[in-house]
Amino acid sequence: MKKKWKGYFPHGEMYVKIFRMMKLCTCLLLCSVMSISANVRGQHAKMSLDLKSVTLEEVIWALEKKSDITFFYNVTDMEGIDKMNAVFKDVPLENILNEVLKGTGLYYEIQGKVVVIKRNLSSFVADSLKSITIKGIVTDNRGEALPGVSIILKGMQTGVATGIKGDFSLNISKRDSVVLVFSFVGMKTKEVKWTGQALLKVALEEDINEIGEIVITGYQQLDRRKSTSATNSFGIEEIKIPGVTNLTQMLEGKIPDMVVLSNSGEINATPRLRIRGTSTIIGNREPLWVVDGIIVSDPVNLSPDVLNDPDYVNRIGNAISGLNPQDIERLDVLKDAAATALYGTRAANGVIVITTKKGRTGKPIVSYSATATLRQRPRYTDRKINLMNSKERIQFSQDLVANHYVYQQNMPLVGYENALSKYYDGTYTKEQFQTEVARLQTVNTDWFDLLTHDSFSHDHSINVSGGSEAVRYYASLGYTNEDDVIQSTTNHRYTATAKLDMTLSPKIQLSFNLNGYLNDREYNQGEVNPIDYAYHTSRAIPAFNEDGTYAYYQKYVYFVGFLNYNILNELENSFQKQSVSGFTVTANLRYNITDWLNVNAILSGTTSAAEIEGYWGEKTFHVANLRRSEYGEKAPENSMLPYGGELTTNTTKTKSYTARLQANLSKYWGKNQEHYLNVAIGAEVNATNYNAFSYTQRGYYADRGKSFVTDIDPGYYATYYASWVKSNVPVITDSRTNLLAVYGTVSYSYKDYFTLNANTRYDGSNKFGSRSNEKILPVWSVSGMVDLKTVTRINATWLNSFTMKASYGEQGNMLDGQTPVLVLKKGSYSDYYDKMTSTVANGGFANPDLKWEKTHSSNFGLEASFFKSRLMVGVEYYYKKTTDAFMSKQISDINGFTSYTVNSGTVINKGYNLNLTITPVKLEDFNWIFSGSLSKIKNEMNTAPGQNTYELNDFLNGTAVVKGKAIGTFYSYKYVGLSPVDGGPLFDDWEERRVELVGLDKYNTYTRVLKASGQRDPDVTGGISNTFTYKQWRLGIQMNYSLGAETRLFRMMEDFVNGYSAESNVNRDLLKAWKKPGDELYTDVPAIMGRGSNGFGYYSYHWSASTSADVVKIANNAWTMYDYSDLRVVSADYLKISSISLTYEIPKKILERWRLNRLALTLGATNLYTFCNSKLKGQTPTQGGFSEIQLSDTPTYTIGLNLQF
Secondary structure, three states: OOOOOOOOOOOHHHHHHHHHHHHHHHHHHHHHHHHHHOOOOOOOOEEEEEEEEEOHHHHHHHHHHHOOOEEEOOHHHHOOOOOEEEEEEEEEHHHHHHHHOOOOOEEEEEEOOEEEEEEOHHHHOOOOOOEEEEEEEEEEOOOOEOOOOEEEEOOOOOEEEOOOOOEEEEEEEOOOOEEEEEEOOOEOOEEEEEOOOOOEEEEEOEOHHHHHHEEEOOOOEEEHHHOOOOEEEEEHHHHOOOOOOOHHHHOOOOOOOEEEEOOOOOOOOEOEEEEOOOOOOOOOOOOEEEEOOEEOOOOOOOOHHHHHOOOOOEOOOOOOOOOOHHHEEEEEEEOOHHHHHHHHHHOOOOEEEEEEOOOOOEEEEEEEEEEEEEEOOOOOOHHHOOEOOHHHHHHHHHHHHHOOOOOOOOOOOOHHHHHHHHHHOOOOOHHHHHHHHHHHHHHOOOHHHHHEOOEEEEEEEEEEEEEOOOEEEEEEEEEEEEEOOEOOOEEEEEEEEEEEEEEEEOOEEEEEEEEEEEEEEEEOOOOOOHHHHHHHEOOOOOOEOOOOOEOOEEEEEOOOEEEEEOHHHHHHOEEEEEEEEEEEEEEEEEEEOOOOEEEEEEEEEEEEEEEEEEEEOOOOHHHHHHHOOOOOOOOOOOOOOOOOEEEEEEEEEEEEEEEEEEEEEEEEEOOOOOEEEEEEEEEEEEEEEEEEEEEEEEEEEOOOOOEEOOOOOOOOOOOHHHHHHHHOOOEEEEEEEEEEEEEEEEEEEEOOOEEEEEEEEEEEOOOOOOOHHHHEEEEEEEEEEEEHHHHOOOOOOOEEEEEEEEEEEEEEEOOOOOOOOOOEEEEEEEOOOOEEEEEEOOOOOOOOOOOOEEEEEEEEEEEEEEOOOOEEEEEEEEEEEEEEEEEEEEOOHHHOOOEEEEEEEEEEEEEEEEEEEEEEEEOOOEEEEEEEEEEEEEEEEOOOOOOOOOOHHHHHHOOOOOOOOOOOEEEEEOEEEEOOOOOOEEEOOOOOOHHHHOOOOHHHHHHHHOEEEEEOOOOEEEEEEEEEEEOOEEEEEEEEEEEOEEEEOOOOOHHHOOOOOOOEOOEHHHHHOOOOOOHHHOOOOOOOOOOOOOOHHHHHOOHHHOOOOOOOOOOOOHHHHHHOEHHHEEEOOEEEEEEEEEEEEOOHHHHHHHOOOEEEEEEEEEEEEEEEOOOOOOOOOOOOOOOOOOOOOOOEEEEEEEEEO
16 A cells, blocks of 8 residues: 655655665774774874863863873763863873862873873872872772772762773871772672772772663653653563573563564464553554664554464564564663653554663673574374373274264375275285284384484574773674574574764764664465474374385375375475565764753665565476476366466665754752753654565476476466466555654752653554544654652651652544545456456545544552562552454445454553562572563453454354453353263253344344353463572572463364274374263263264354354354363463573683673573363464474573683
8 A cells, every 4th residue: 555755854855865874884883993003193293272261171172182092080070170271282191181180189090002180189188197098909800990980988979980991099187997989880889898908909899780771662762760661670680581692581470561473483483462451442552662762663564454363473573573682781761651752653552672782991802602402303102192192092083983984075194094095905914904003103203203313403692892981882793593493493583783973072972873684484374283283193104105105095186086195205395485574774972051951853765675485396296286297297178377386585675864952951950959841852754665466377397497487388378277367366465654743841849759651642643534633643642750758758668769750641543544545455357357357456445534543651660679679569559441443344345355453442451560589588699580571461442343354263262252241262162061961061052042043143142142251361471580599609599470361272072073093193082982871971072973973064154154044153063162161271270390591600810811891601492381270181372273293392401601801
């Protein structure tokens, strides 16, 4: 669908500017690296200055620009110094420094190419007092020098800062006890008592909790003490899981109020994420991703119907699939209206803000990390998978024959049935038949072994960081090679990042960010599901002949006949390949008007491409079906593919641009700086353009130079193939979205006692009708925070902090694919009409009255810390109500469409979360930190959908929405028991009350006859984490739990519909099947019935399926009803040991000998065990009998290395 382009952005000019910035960034990065070894001018060189009425800091910047000297100083030491005139001509650096520092209480030291300016403490000491000098060096826990560390004498307000080498010298008056306080951003503050050492050595530890001291929203960086919104912040080290290379898969159990829903254990299969429930019915339910302040889009514009499908396996990835977790610094999750309002209409589902690493001041530091992972394949012995082996399957077939079971027509003849057929037609003698049966009982084909394997994967990442105060750089490369347990399923990821931060002057900062990635993935075609095949195929079928060639058996195809089939041949001659790449360039310019007012401009451009190629070779069963003949045989006249194979290509190219201009005010005032005001006002424009192309071609030879057949006889294949060629045309889809927004936020704080905040944003979209008042939606929020400890004057030493937060606001949501005007798709020439034709485009039906979907959100929270933060507790309650929710309304076919999107729904989400962090043990060498979280969500649909919107399968699979029920609620048939006469399954299906169903629509019929069994998504989730550290050792244990969800057992009776097939494996529960009257008292497994069995006809055709029933069809047969009955519903609650990791940090003394800063070794394991319902035999709680069986999470074992030098 094409929409009118507003002309907000240039096209060709944009590319020119982007490439210019790329070149500039690359050059500056190379220059900064090469400058490390460059010669510099000495401090004795003469220089000239002509500055008037400037600050001391501006003088220092001017000196740095005129020389290659690097200055270090404490910013607070610059405060309070009067402006000066600095006019010098051909004067040595020392003379200039002596002059400008005169009378400031500061002095300088020159150490090679570095000048360190320090506070002269002797000016604060009476001459009559004897002074002492303390010298020392400060490093991190890896021995790396830390410049700029603040050092003060405890109880005083003055001190010094460490120099470039981490050294310091402090002059103080002589006293009995000297305690120094060392503090540095990102490090734990440390108090050290000086006992007269000639050189005091101090090592500071990283403070992971420092991440939690600020909140990054993408638009602002806020002091958490002044934050009024519901957010959670994590350093990447708190989230990382050994061996897991996809950030989304790391989040389970880590983020309060976030549910991670995974239906496949395949490598890089993207799970669904829900933050605080589901706020939309047919819109996109995924949260918004933001990387370094820029909203990022998915590589392929999948429809909400696909993304919301609980059974859809997303192998394409999401917006951050190309991001290397090793490049991430932190994660901030924004949950309520106060936190997300600045993102406007796209943030109703929450926002996840990712901040990547950037350069640091100092010499270059190179870091390398690598992991090697062994992934364990599934086995028939896993959790007692309840499937028959060969011997049991043969016995089952013998029992069927003994009971005169009538098999389905055209059944594949394999296993016992094949041997019996050959015995009946005289091919086998009795002795040969018995010998063959004995052999079949021992075949025991291990399909899991043939279709899966224990796989090995490895991941590598290297980065370099360094620079000066003027220029800082960060560059990284990443490579991931993942081999899945499913044969021929692989993933290769390549990432590259370059970041450059420049301080051009005290007023101007400029940064560039380049990021690129390439994901190459290969997996099986959708028709060939190895895991589902291993579950459902008899183990009495051999995969190979005695000579090692593939053993084929024949499967029947309507209108074709029997064709050879071997799944290994299908996998060998077919594939799905996808290549997803992306490149982003961002430029960020900041101008400091004053020390409390600045202007920030951001320009970002992203281009990505996703290419998916599906191939079926000419040797496959799929192509034989289209060809209507076996490989090597001449294709008949009715062939749909006479020669070669089939190639399907899908390509999506995405281009997006973002431009933002924002003014920021951050000012303290008042006698004691008790008032604080923070204001941000900005405007933003965004454009996203998707171009998709899809085409299916036949006659393709992948193994012959990737060529296509060109000499197909059009006369011989004039019917079916020619008709297909004529109708098979490429499909091109264009989608363009423009967004213009203005926004603002203001916060006021008083003495950190309380903070008041208000946010608003206006989004304009041309996707809606002509009514201008509904094209622009104001998103707004108000919120507040109160420091209860300070306000209530609680002076208890055991209480460190106690705050309360509250917010209320209105969010919005828009639905893609809607248009205010009719969109026509221009077609080709029509022989029938003898002219060019056009049709209404898919989704192009005019919808001028559609309005924004609105979500009203309120939040209340309390946070407290006790006993020097050894106990921290947080609790939040929220209530979200979505009105004017988009819903699908059925309309008459006369309109050309069967459904129409309207604003008519109401959805309510409410819940709470509880977070707890305890440090039970805190000793010098041993620490134990325990953290746990619990999130409760209740979701409810408060509007009934259209009467015939949803079909029977929607209710059975949980994709229908029902008034008064949670979204995702699924329905089941009400099982009554087994018939005492023939053992058939009986249900309360209203057969005796059918008159009450006459005239009812689908919605009222299904909600009356079927029973709500529960919801597929959990309503309680959380995680439990334990971290133990002992000297250089660190042990982490992560457990996740999920409560409140229900699932179906794998289908057991589906073969009853057409009769049991010799090809199929059978659930062992069928050994408990009803055999005689009275068994119904001890078993719920129906009798095995064939077409010749009494009662088979009654159970095979449901009464409502008759055209004379005059009611909506409730079911097709009793066997399907049994698999979808409440008897087959079990709890999906689980407690999973998600990950265990053990890390050893090599001691500093050894590292010094090896000239390393850090060397750490890690052993890790994931998915070790899941505690769940005992009825889930061979089935994990995240799997269900709703669709094909997918790979579950399998155990992995990882060894990792982290190196820094």
